[in-house]
Amino acid sequence: MAVTSQQIAELAGVSRGTVDRALHNRGRVNPEVAARVLKIAEELGYRPNSIGRALVRTKQSFRLGVILQSAETPTMQDVAAGARQAAEELRAQGLEVELREVQGRDSCKVLRQIDELLDWGAGGLAIASNNTADLVRRIDQLHEQGVPVVTFNTDAPDSRRLCFVGMDNYRAGRTAAGLIRQMLPGGGLVLPIAGHVNNGAHISRLRGFLDGLEGERDIRLLPYQPCFDRDDYAHEITQHTLQENPSLACVYIASNGQRGVCRAIEDERKKGRVRVIAYDLNEPNRQLLRSGDLSFVLDQMACEQGRRPLQILYHFLVDRTAPEKELFYTDILIRTRYNSGADET
Amino acid sequence: MAVTSQQIAELAGVSRGTVDRALHNRGRVNPEVAARVLKIAEELGYRPNSIGRALVRTKQSFRLGVILQSAETPTMQDVAAGARQAAEELRAQGLEVELREVQGRDSCKVLRQIDELLDWGAGGLAIASNNTADLVRRIDQLHEQGVPVVTFNTDAPDSRRLCFVGMDNYRAGRTAAGLIRQMLPGGGLVLPIAGHVNNGAHISRLRGFLDGLEGERDIRLLPYQPCFDRDDYAHEITQHTLQENPSLACVYIASNGQRGVCRAIEDERKKGRVRVIAYDLNEPNRQLLRSGDLSFVLDQMACEQGRRPLQILYHFLVDRTAPEKELFYTDILIRTRYNSGADET
């Protein structure tokens, strides 16, 4: 049995209350007594039992809110699954969690959800945010009110959010560039595609990608094209490029639209000769890995992006321990058909 | 505030004790009363508070033992770090954890540690095992005695261990083969190196690798060579192969010895022209990724291999929940210099 505060109290000849105050410098304790208590605790290697501590805290009740954007996408549904999982765990600790889904990216809708969740009594929020002025201002307000906000998946770096959990998109872009260098040792023609011109995540991925290929003389980069996350546009871009450049070796798509790319390659009878690198390991992409349409998928651990923010808020509010850093970058996972659960041979 | 058993008791007009017995069918309760209680619990969405439950259990004290083999290797030190981390968390729940390190692979030493940990009072063990007859027999004995064993990193599949946490080596081999196919679309000469002929892990990796390259006409495989986990042997093998086959395109090394491989390639002035795929993301390999000596490292999440078995034992002994499967395969992570923390640009 581990040592308890009761045992320390007996050895020190004081009460548990005194021990508690001494150990956590809550004041109102004779310095000599405190020293004695501290010494005994040290010697016995006392560690407060986290369960006893947690039980006391169940007196205060906490409510946490989660707001997703682009909830219609497979990736955000994976994020949602992670959040639900964390919510279930926190429920067993007496917390309540409410999850709100917003279709598309829309700061107005997010603002509305923030209001609703506050009315409901949320004491902390996890938000898939935008870095728009209105949201930044609102998050700052929440900070003033003492309602901590953790952003996830997409950040609001200009705001006073507690921290961010998500992908380091620039580094992901560099990682993709590294894969291309491995795949095309003799060089080749590469087509980069992004989503929206004003989507910060896609732009960072693209920048990392371009920086990562700098100085590679033999790799020729076509000018990048925006496909607005749409398969039909991506299809057209790819098809057109293939017709103009039959030697195309690789397509790098930093956004959605990968199905369009793959279809175009098939339509042009180039499957197997043009490699495709895409993002996010969701069910559709698993299929495309299995069929060999995609060579690599860079994954951002969507599930953890849903789970982690809630855990951070829990620790912040309940344990009163602040997160140890501002940016929690999720691991960049390189997936092929063999390490993605796509292929169960 | 979440709903408590007290509230259910009041609504049902019975005591908490009765509610508890009804909810967990501990018997000795009037069926009608039980039905009423169950119904109310259902309606209110009652979930037992896991903290309250855990606190009760701190009465019983548990001791867990961990036994590492090959503790002198960087990878096993990563495993040890994971185990220590889990131990720290479990300590805060009132458990005690003792970690024993064995140098090299040696069933006799492991058996001795098992005895010592049992004397100390261990109620569950996590063991980096071998599948040797003596260890298998001992683990079966432990099972009979009611001391659960979780194997990790290396399994003892023939034993009655509770479950195993570690890498699916066959699949890792296939994953490596997949990378080679991506890197050598035009084919090329490949040298596979393994460690010991009787190391099951290395053999599985090799089998997966060979199976994964089957049917690839343009990829020529040299006969595989054992290097006994030694850099000097690996160096010699690689150097000799390079001299005989200057066109060598890739070395796949399923064991330790990667430093020898890289040095030989440098000695033969082939750096950058011969790709190397190795295993385990530890500090030495991070260096080799950074310097470009290694193209890919397949990682097995050593840290989690140390942490997970302790959590499984905790749940099994304390919560009395058996693990949901027998084989917990850790994710196969593909690492390059860009997604391994090797390169902090």
Next chain:
DNA sequence: TTGAAAGCGCTACCAA
């Protein structure tokens, strides 16, 4: 079959 009560380790409050 049921209820009442003790107690797990900790914190918080009130009285001394």
Next chain:
DNA sequence: TTGGTAGCGCTTTCAA
């Protein structure tokens, strides 16, 4: 500055 005590939600024991 201290000690005593109540109570968090749950399980378990003992008595009715």
